[in-house]
Amino acid sequence: xAGVMQNPRHLVRRRGQEARLRCSPMKGHSHVYWxxxxxxxxxxxMVYLQKENIIDESGMPKERFSAEFPxxxxxxxxxQQVVRGDSAAYFCAxxxxxxxTGELFFGEGSRLTVL
Amino acid sequence: DAKTTQPPSMDCAEGRAxxxxxxxxxISGNEYVYWxxxxxxxxxxxxxxxxxxxxxNEMASLIITEDRKSSTLILPHATLRDxxxxxxxxxxxxxxxxxxxxxxxxxxxxx
Numbered sequence: 001x002a003g004v005m006q007n008p009r010h011l012v013r014r015r016g017q018e019a020r021l022r023c024s025p026m027k028g029h030s031h032v033y034w035x036x037x038x039x040x041x042x043x044x045x046m047v048y049l050q051k052e053n054i055i056d057e058s059g060m061p062k063e064r065f066s067a068e069f070p071x072x073x074x075x076x077x078x079x080q081q082v083v084r085g086d087s088a089a090y091f092c093a094x095x096x097x098x099x100x101t102g103e104l105f106f107g108e109g110s111r112l113t114v115l
Numbered sequence: 116d117a118k119t120t121q122p123p124s125m126d127c128a129e130g131r132a133x134x135x136x137x138x139x140x141x142i143s144g145n146e147y148v149y150w151x152x153x154x155x156x157x158x159x160x161x162x163x164x165x166x167x168x169x170x171x172n173e174m175a176s177l178i179i180t181e182d183r184k185s186s187t188l189i190l191p192h193a194t195l196r197d198x199x200x201x202x203x204x205x206x207x208x209x210x211x212x213x214x215x216x217x218x219x220x221x222x223x224x225x226x
Contacts (some may be wrong), residue, residue: 043193043216102149
């Protein structure tokens, strides 16, 4: 029973390149959440998606960042034209949706370093 | 969602109970108290949650004051592997996520 899978675990990009982070939710989970974490800080919500729909993207920068959760395949967080300030750990979480305990199940994160 | 306040760090001796406080004085009636922890560089891990009553599971106990303005997470017999940052989060019962997590409490278990 695999948990939330994120890849790559570590990604290095030069300024101006694109970063693409992938997240496969737990089996049976239809809700995906992306968070960003800077060193020594708490997580900051970015975006909440259900299959083929963005439910809440209020925490995501308007430019350069986009997210999708297609009908088939993993959720993808895309950062275009990366800058040094994008260096952070990006965590994905999933939940079954309605009902349950409201618990979020987190992946191990993707650590982006922008040179 | 209500804001929470936690001490930035705490120490606890191995084998003793670790009591982590959280203040959530602006909590509203339909908001739950959730606790997660993050062991160094790993993804956050759910610990426990509650609304009004005290709760206990295999990991911890959660004590919520009668006025619900504060709570305490209790790890009954702390081990070195419990060293982590512990986050107290308050969220509405009908929303499944939290916009901002605070800095949490860094708990260090000492041998």
